[in-house]
Amino acid sequence: MPNNNTSSNKLVVPEAKAALNQMKLEIANELGLSNYDSVDKGNLTARQNGYVGGYMTKRLVEAGQRQLSGK
Secondary structure (H helix, E strand, C coil): CCCCCCCCCCCCCHHHHHHHHHHHHHHHHHCCCCCCCCCCHHHCCHHHHHHHHHHHHHHHHHHHHHHHHCC
16 A cells, blocks of 8 residues: 555656646636635635636646547
8 A cells, every 4th residue: 555645646747847836837827816825725615726727637638639540
């Protein structure tokens, strides 16, 4: 069983970390969560935090699909 104190979310391409953080902040801003980088995420609802991650996933999948289709 995995240790609950460690994160299993490791970046496959560590060089992408800055771009992913920028995307997260842009999406949070679009969702009306200004200053998301300095907000205590524990004070946000699970829905608010989930929206940010969900929209990030949606955009990354769309980008991957565009790349695979050659568009």
